Amino acid sequence: MNTLILVLALIQGSASVDGTVVRLGTNEPLSETQILLTRVGGTLRDSRTTTSGRNGEFRFSDLAPGSYRLFFEHEGYVRAEYGQRSLGKTGVPLEVAAGKNASGLAVTLSPTSTIIGRVTSPQNDPVANATVEALRPSYRDGKRTLRAVQSTQTNDLGEYRLFGLTPGSYFLSVTPAPSPFIQGGTVSIPSGNGMAGGSLQNILATGAPIDPRALDKGFDRTVYAPGTTDPGVATAIDLRPGATYRAPELQTARTRSVAVRGTITDGVTGQPPANFIVSLIPENSDANSQTRRTSFPARSPFEITGVLPGTYGLVATNGTSQRLASFPITVGTEDLEGVKVVLMPTFGIQGRVVFAGKVKESPQALIRARGSRSGAAGGIAELAKDGTFTIGAVGAGEYRLEILDLPSTLYIRSARLGDSDLLNGAVRIEGPTTDAIEVTLDDANAALDAQILNREGRPSPAATVVLVPDTPRRQRFELYRTATSDADGRVTLTGIAPGSYKLFAWQDVETGAWQNADFMRNYEDRGRPIGISNSDNTKISVIVTVIDIGEVR
Numbered sequence: 001m002n003t004l005i006l007v008l009a010l011i012q013g014s015a016s017v018d019g020t021v022v023r024l025g026t027n028e029p030l031s032e033t034q035i036l037l038t039r040v041g042g043t044l045r046d047s048r049t050t051t052s053g054r055n056g057e058f059r060f061s062d063l064a065p066g067s068y069r070l071f072f073e074h075e076g077y078v079r080a081e082y083g084q085r086s087l088g089k090t091g092v093p094l095e096v097a098a099g100k101n102a103s104g105l106a107v108t109l110s111p112t113s114t115i116i117g118r119v120t121s122p123q124n125d126p127v128a129n130a131t132v133e134a135l136r137p138s139y140r141d142g143k144r145t146l147r148a149v150q151s152t153q154t155n156d157l158g159e160y161r162l163f164g165l166t167p168g169s170y171f172l173s174v175t176p177a178p179s180p181f182i183q184g185g186t187v188s189i190p191s192g193n194g195m196a197g198g199s200l201q202n203i204l205a206t207g208a209p210i211d212p213r214a215l216d217k218g219f220d221r222t223v224y225a226p227g228t229t230d231p232g233v234a235t236a237i238d239l240r241p242g243a244t245y246r247a248p249e250l251q252t253a254r255t256r257s258v259a260v261r262g263t264i265t266d267g268v269t270g271q272p273p274a275n276f277i278v279s280l281i282p283e284n285s286d287a288n289s290q291t292r293r294t295s296f297p298a299r300s301p302f303e304i305t306g307v308l309p310g311t312y313g314l315v316a317t318n319g320t321s322q323r324l325a326s327f328p329i330t331v332g333t334e335d336l337e338g339v340k341v342v343l344m345p346t347f348g349i350q351g352r353v354v355f356a357g358k359v360k361e362s363p364q365a366l367i368r369a370r371g372s373r374s375g376a377a378g379g380i381a382e383l384a385k386d387g388t389f390t391i392g393a394v395g396a397g398e399y400r401l402e403i404l405d406l407p408s409t410l411y412i413r414s415a416r417l418g419d420s421d422l423l424n425g426a427v428r429i430e431g432p433t434t435d436a437i438e439v440t441l442d443d444a445n446a447a448l449d450a451q452i453l454n455r456e457g458r459p460s461p462a463a464t465v466v467l468v469p470d471t472p473r474r475q476r477f478e479l480y481r482t483a484t485s486d487a488d489g490r491v492t493l494t495g496i497a498p499g500s501y502k503l504f505a506w507q508d509v510e511t512g513a514w515q516n517a518d519f520m521r522n523y524e525d526r527g528r529p530i531g532i533s534n535s536d537n538t539k540i541s542v543i544v545t546v547i548d549i550g551e552v553r
Contacts, residue, residue, distance in 0.1 A: 015096045018059040019105025021052045021072060024241055029056030030109055033074040040067040040093050067093040070107075077109040078166045083487060085462040086508040088166045092461045092487045111242035115162040119154050119174050119250050126158030127176060127252055134162050135171040139512030141477060144519070146171050146224075146231050167241040171234045172225040174250045179220055180211040181306050219257040219306055223250055258331060260292075260304045262339025264316060266323060272300035273318045273343060280304055280312040280329070302341075307331050316341045321393035326371075346393045348379075349417070349429075351437030353387040356413060358443055362387045366404040367439070371397050372426040380404075391437075398426040401437065406478060408495035411444040424472065446496040446532045448481075449541040452489040452505045459489030460546040463505045466514045467493050468527065470500040477515060498534045502527030505546045523547060 017037070021030045031054045039046035052058045069091065070082035081091030087110055094102060115134060119127045131151055138147035149170075154160045181188055187198050187210065203210060224234035226248050239245055260280065266273045279293040292304050309331050316325040323343035329336070349369065353362060367389045368380045379391040383403075401415045401422035415423040418435035448467065454460045467481040468474070481493040485505070504514065504527045513519045528544050 014062045014064065015099060015101050016059060016061040016063060017068070017070070017094065017096065017102045017105065018057070019103075019107055020056040021058065021074075021107045021109060022056055023077075024108045024110040029054070030074055030077070031056060033058070033072055033109070036071040036073075037063075038069050038071075039064075040069060042066070063096050065096055065098040067095055069093055070105075072107055072109060074109055077111055080107065080109055082107060083462055087168060089508065090462060090484055092484070095487065110167055112163065113165045113167045113239040113242060114244040115165065115170070115172065115237065115239070115247055116244060117160060117172075117247035117250065119158045119160065119252065121252055122254075126154075126156065127174075128154055128156045128158060129177045130154045130158070130160075130252070131175045131177075132160045132162065132250075133173050133175075134165060135173055136169070137171075137510050137513070139510060139516050139519075142475065142512075142515040142517065144513075144516050146173070146234075165239060167239050167243070169236045169238055171231070171236055172247055172250070173222050173231075173234075174252065175222045176220040176252050179213040179218065181213075182215070217257055217259075217305070218254045219308060221253045221255055221308075223253050225250060227251060229253055229255075255308070256333075257306045257308055258333065258335045260307055260329070260331060260336045260339060262302060262337075262341055264300045264302060264325075264341040264343065266318070267342045267344040273323065275319045276300075276302075276316060276323075276343070277319060278302050278304065278314065278316045278341065280307060280314055280331075283311040283313065283328075307336075309333055314339070314341070316343060318343055321346055324393070324395040326395050326397055344395070344431075346379075346395055347432040348390050348392040349394055349433065349437060350390050351388070351439065353383060353389070353439045353441055355387075356440055356442040357410070359410060359441075361385075363405075363407050363410065365406050367391060367437075368402045368404060369394055369399040369429075370402050371399060389437075394429065396430050398428050400426050400475075401439070403439070403478070406441075409444055410441045411495075411497035412476075412478070413440040413442040415439045423476070442497075444495045444497045446494075446498070447539045448493045448496060448503070448530065448532075449539065450485075450491050450493070450503060450505070451541075451543045452485045452491060452546050453543060454546055459485075459487075460505070460507065461485055461487045461489055463489070463491075463507055463546045464509050465491045465493070465503070465505045465544070467496065467501050467503050467530065468514055468520070470502070473499065474515070474517070480515065496532050498532050501530040501532065503530050503542060503544055504528075505544045507546050507548055 021033045022028055023030055031052055033052040035050050035058050037048040037060050048060050050058050072080045078087050082094055083092035119130050121127055131153055133148040133151040135146040136149050138145050150162050152160050152162055182200060185200050187200050221229045223229055224231050226235050228234060264276055277294055279291055281291050292307050294302050294304055311330050314327055314329050324346050325341045325343050362383050362385055365383045366380055367383055369391050379394045381389040381391045383389050417427055417437050420427040450465060452460045452463045463485040465483050465485055469476055469479040473479055479497055481496055483491045483493055485491040526547050528542060
């Protein structure tokens, strides 16, 4: 009798989820769609799978109460999640209550898109084995770059096809296969996925042929649609669902590169080091500004070929972390001669962490002295249990201090090296110092509840909600807080440090775009000012209207 009562109770408490899957913009059902249901906070055993029927229907029965996520996959269509507001973005959990069924869910899948085209040389000959990439904007530490989401190679006719793309906005680029080049008496020739080297002296002695491209000092640059080598002025392609877009013909561009030559000495001995390597690291990060370096081990004087005009950080080392040189150089349209590099001993900087809040035990975190420009040589250290650390292998340069893997319940209240602020600006360090870094950590107890509404005043689920620090602290990336609104448009942000902020909500935004000054300039007046006090357990509730990414005032 007791067993029967228990079974009846379980049946009354279980629930089901059902719905249909159709093609975007139509009522066409999609059969054979693979559907995965997972329980938030559950185990692998809580996951269920099924396949949609001939009319696109699906059903999950005997579900325990809780929050669930639903994922849908079908060949030729974009992977989707229930509740997502735009393609490729996160959806919202489905709340299943005891004894209540979630019926009639309507899920639409978008067909993928395709880009086709052709690549030719300036003489209109087809270019084979060139790499063609579909790119999308990406943000890291406030800088915008173009990130490849799919790539392919051209065939012998110079043709390419990029398929299975999520509909949306893309940039397109083409990079020819690497050319042979000569550097330091070695001829480097493309081989497989790398380069094979041979002695120039031996090749000349045997009379073997040399590829003319190794002699013209040319460099095959990456070209962006519609036909520019500058990614900043590239034109985006808008791919519609299921469309096949024929891109304008892309033509390769070969330009003259230059060489950088110089000498290198050990600052302690005054003699050329036995082994060393010199690298040129570009200040910008587009595909046409590649890191160039000497082979290792190299000999003084050194030579780096295939360098394009621009600003670089020069970094030289003796192959260990004991000797280092780092400084910026500008390369013009002619060979740069007479660069003098002096390797100096690296040094360590000691420091300690003190706690102003309730937590007194050092977290498992890493302390990093981060260079303020490309090529600046920093160092990293593990935080000891007693709160001390030593950052080793530091060279002269400008640095800011960062703590990696810091728990969200703590924030950096201050970080100083002597009288200098390491937290809100870069500090110039010329050499060994007797000053120690002192870092103060405090509790980040504040929380913020927000209700996200659309322009009609209704809840806006699956919105990206971001708490952005005030302008003087915008480079403090650890202060940002992000979350996604739930099915009711609600969101909670926790672990907030004291200070002034603005709260933003976007319906569709690239991750990290809010750390980019140019992007934020378009939406600055749409943020809601928020002030977080130093008091413990501060909790604020606000209402914010979601921003459509196309809205620019």
